[in-house]
Amino acid sequence: MPKSLVNYRVRHAFLVSYLLIVCTAAVLGASQLQTDPGSITVRFIIFGVIALILMVVGAIMGAVSKKRSASDIGEWNYRKSLLSIREYEKVLGRHEEDFKVFYDDTSSAGGCCCTISAAYLLYLALGIIPEGGIDASFWFTPAATLFIIIGYALLGLTSYGIGQHSVTFGVGDFFVAPDYRGLKHAKMLEDEEALYVKSLVKIGTQDDLQALFETEWRVYLDGQPDTVYIQLKVDKAHIYDYPYLVGIIVNGPDVVERTENLDIDTRFPGIVEYMSDEGVSVLVSRFDIPSDSAELEHEPNITAQEFRKLAKALARRLIKLSTE
Incomplete structure (x- = not known):
């Protein structure tokens, strides 16, 4: 992760502050428990109210710490290069190492919230229900603290971590996830002759x-x-990938729009599908897969x-058309 784009001092400051809050709450909870260990009301405050407040505060501080830790992306110099698959994978590896954090998927936060909610309810139940849970005499021992x-x-x-994973760094779409699906299908054609x-x-x-x-795959x-x-x-x-190919002939002949x-x-x-676009001959080659997935017996993964x-069928037609 590039240190110049992520302010770790901010993230560490938020984390240390939250740890102090947790420690303070634990001391207060332990002190409160000693006042009346046998009271369900006291234990409800300790294991229900205070724990819930800690979780909410943790989620908020985790989210804010991530937003605040993104530094100014600054000015970048750009260049375009034509790379082989192996060269692309090297560039991709370096990109992932430094920038993957900027396009983290936040969709898992919902599942984590369900898990932490279940853990909270279990913690609360163990704290206030002696029958079937922890015996009442336990609350008079140091182990209760x-x-x-x-x-x-x-x-x-855990709530602090969920808060961080529920938001992005707030740099918009500046750093985007690479085209993994394109790479997968490009490798399918890697060893094809000609x-x-x-x-x-x-x-x-920078x-x-x-x-x-940006990545554009070409053959x-x-x-x-x-x-x-x-x-x-x-x-x-x-729910499936739909690969297709677009044949291009710059300054190519005009073609009659048709489907072969x-x-x-x-x-x-x-x-x-044949067409022309401002002096460019365009041939779109694809599989005619039913648009309604319910009509398919199996997921149409293209081998x-x-x-x-x-690709070979399209290549033959491009070569023929380019010589006309």
Whole structure:
């Protein structure tokens, strides 16, 4: 994680402050317990009210500490590079090491909230229900104080962590997650004869930092100029990936808009859609998968063999069209 973009002093200050709050609450709870260990009301305040307040405060402080610890992203210098898959993976590895924290997925926070809520209810039940829980005589022993401290620490620090995971650093979409789905499908074409998979990337640098900002996957054809290539794209359709290919011929011939069915022996029929766009010949090649997933017997994961067949069929048509 780049220290120049994350202010760890702020995060540590918030954490230390919260630990002091937890320790203070534990001391107060233990002192309150000694006043009347046998009172369910006293134990409800200790294990219910105070514990809940600690959890709420912890979640708030955790979220605020993360927001406040993001430094100014500053000015970046950009360049574009054409990389092989191996070169891209090296750049990606460095990017993940430094910047993954900035695009953390916050969707898991909901599940964590359910877990911590269940733990809180269990802690409360053990504290106020002697029958089936902890015997009433336990509250007159020193171990009861330890029970309070451990419970407060676990519930409080877990809530603090949930608070941090429930928010992002607040830098918007500046640092975005890399295109993992594109990389997965690019590897499917990596060893295909006469096809050369490259990634056109936008790389940003700042001092000793290097970040990956944009990625466009391209497939170049053997014997063809760089103005003839295939773009590899992956959309998300329902719950599965939907890869497709866009053939490009810059300054290519005008083509009549039409759709051609491909005879490539795959589970789903392959098609090519022809069109022109301001002097660029465009051929979109994809699998004709039903839009309603309920019509499918199985999740339509496109195999590497099927994807290669689609790419080779498109490549042949691009080469033929570019020579016209």
